[in-house]
Amino acid sequence: MITVEEHLSRILGTVRPLPVREVPLLESRGTLLAADVTATLAVPPFDNSAMDGFAVRCADVEHASAERPVTLTVIGDIPAGARELPAVAAGEAARIMTGAPMPPGADGVVKVEDTDQAAGPAGGRELPSAVRIVAPARERIRRRGEDLDPGDPVLRAGIFIGPRAIAAAASTGHAVLPVRPRPRVGVLATGDELTDPGLTPGPGQIPDSNSVLLLSLLEVLGATPVPMGRVGDEPAELQSLLSTRLGEIDALITTGGVSAGTYDVVKEVLSERGGVEFVAVAMQPGKPQGFGELSDGERTVPIFCLPGNPVSVFVSVMVLVTPALEVLSGWTDGGPPEPFLVDAVAAEGWRCPPGRRQYLPVTLEIPEAGDAADEVGRDVGEELLRVRPVSGSGSHLVASLARAEALAVIESDVEQIEPGDAVRVMMVP
Ligand SMILES: Nc1nc2c(c(=O)[nH]1)N[C@H]1C(S)=C(S)[C@@H](COP(=O)(O)OP(=O)(O)OC[C@H]3O[C@@H](n4cnc5c(N)ncnc54)[C@H](O)[C@@H]3O)O[C@H]1N2
Numbered sequence: 001m002i003t004v005e006e007h008l009s010r011i012l013g014t015v016r017p018l019p020v021r022e023v024p025l026l027e028s029r030g031t032l033l034a035a036d037v038t039a040t041l042a043v044p045p046f047d048n049s050a051m052d053g054f055a056v057r058c059a060d061v062e063h064a065s066a067e068r069p070v071t072l073t074v075i076g077d078i079p080a081g082a083r084e085l086p087a088v089a090a091g092e093a094a095r096i097m098t099g100a101p102m103p104p105g106a107d108g109v110v111k112v113e114d115t116d117q118a119a120g121p122a123g124g125r126e127l128p129s130a131v132r133i134v135a136p137a138r139e140r141i142r143r144r145g146e147d148l149d150p151g152d153p154v155l156r157a158g159i160f161i162g163p164r165a166i167a168a169a170a171s172t173g174h175a176v177l178p179v180r181p182r183p184r185v186g187v188l189a190t191g192d193e194l195t196d197p198g199l200t201p202g203p204g205q206i207p208d209s210n211s212v213l214l215l216s217l218l219e220v221l222g223a224t225p226v227p228m229g230r231v232g233d234e235p236a237e238l239q240s241l242l243s244t245r246l247g248e249i250d251a252l253i254t255t256g257g258v259s260a261g262t263y264d265v266v267k268e269v270l271s272e273r274g275g276v277e278f279v280a281v282a283m284q285p286g287k288p289q290g291f292g293e294l295s296d297g298e299r300t301v302p303i304f305c306l307p308g309n310p311v312s313v314f315v316s317v318m319v320l321v322t323p324a325l326e327v328l329s330g331w332t333d334g335g336p337p338e339p340f341l342v343d344a345v346a347a348e349g350w351r352c353p354p355g356r357r358q359y360l361p362v363t364l365e366i367p368e369a370g371d372a373a374d375e376v377g378r379d380v381g382e383e384l385l386r387v388r389p390v391s392g393s394g395s396h397l398v399a400s401l402a403r404a405e406a407l408a409v410i411e412s413d414v415e416q417i418e419p420g421d422a423v424r425v426m427m428v429p
């Protein structure tokens with residue numbers, strides 16, 4: 001058996017960041033920006049009104065009040081998006097909407113509430129010939145370039161692109177962004193016993209939960225899942241799929257068929273084809289693992305051959321695949337990952353497999369105020385989370401995996417956790 005770190009360092013020594021690509025704005029969310037972005041448009045792009053009202057010359061209405069209103073001739077209408085702008089001379093006003101370009105001649109805006117006109121659609125669309133102004137105009141103008149000018153920096157290389165960065169890119173003239181693209185990860189389940197979820201399984205059959213687990217998990221992890229279906233235990237099926245579909249993906253995950261069974265098809269086909277090493281990793285669950293590179297002559301992609309048991313699949317993705325996805329996405333440089341482990345305390349005891357690091361699905365409980373003792377009365381501190389196994393440690397217990405909030409990570413030299421023992425947990429999606 002090799003350690004988790006040994007297996008992981010082989011994986012991380014193999015995968016490389018995907019090449020930079022320009023992608024449409026909506027595809028860029030959650031990826032890493034690969035180059036600085038500068039503005040090609042100013043924000044705002046032109047001087048425009050901050051209010052619905054009337055564009056005027058400030059001097060004309062300087063002394064306007066309810067008692068001494070000023071009447072101006074209305075010479076035009078400027079809705080948002082207007083292309084032709086009337087010039088405003090002394091004694092004149094142009095009706096203007098929020099976001100509409102300021103007309104030449106005007107240097108201020110009187111909001112509609114400070115006039116004799118009804119606000120909103122209730123006043124009708126017809127343009128009045130004159131308007132009575134009851135308050136001075138203010139400089140309610142949003143100036144061109146107030147936020148930034150063309151050529152100014154907008155987004156720095158290396159940021160994670162989120163909705164606000166996407167809006168900033170759109171406003172400054174960009175429809176695409178240079179990013180480290182999301183890895184496209186193929187998912188392939190193997191096994192003659194698998195059926196579609198929702199069908200009544202025949203004798204010896206079980207629903208294929210690994211495909212939907214992986215496809216949805218990859219989405220959560222920021223990758224693009226690519227369903228590659230299922231193959232049975234017949235080598236020819238798997239062989240042909242591996243030769244024809246590598247062009248669609250940047251990495252491949254298979255499940256099942258990697259341990260010691262006679263019909264372990266993944267191991268059979270890939271051992272013969274070469275490039276993939278099958279090893280026993282000192283972890284529980286997830287001991288039998290395959291990893292390597294697949295090539296079809298044109299492309300070479302990393303392949304993870306995970307064991308078939310569903311809890312093993314989940315744990316393998318958390319521990320082995322996630323760091324590799326981070327490298328493919330350009331998020332890390334492939335140095336040893338620092339799993340974020342939270343200090344907690346066991347609320348009950350459980351057994352651990354000797355010689356393998358255990359990743360046990362657990363629930364988390366927040367201790368109540370003043371609750372500093374465990375079930376056998378020892379002091380465990382007030383602030384630590386309490387962890388409780390969701391069920392046993394069997395890697396087939398996929399239904400109770402749904403209740404897990406974290407994985408308790410127990411080192412391989414520990415054989416028993418007692419209530420009150422310090423444990424560390426890895427939060428999971
Ligand atoms: N003689 C030995 N037998 C086993 C060993 C061993 O060291 N020696 N290791 C055990 C461990 S640990 C694991 S984990 C499993 C891994 O087995 P395989 O990767 O070969 O997986 P399968 O045999 O194909 O399936 C195992 C289990 O998982 C179920 N399964 C498979 N695919 C799916 C799916 N898509 N959705 C839901 N469930 C799935 C399958 O029906 C089996 O019950 O090997 C042990 N055996």
Ligand code: MOO
Pocket residue numbers: 283284285286287288307309312394395
């Ligand atoms: O390694 Mo297996 O995943 O223990 O059940």
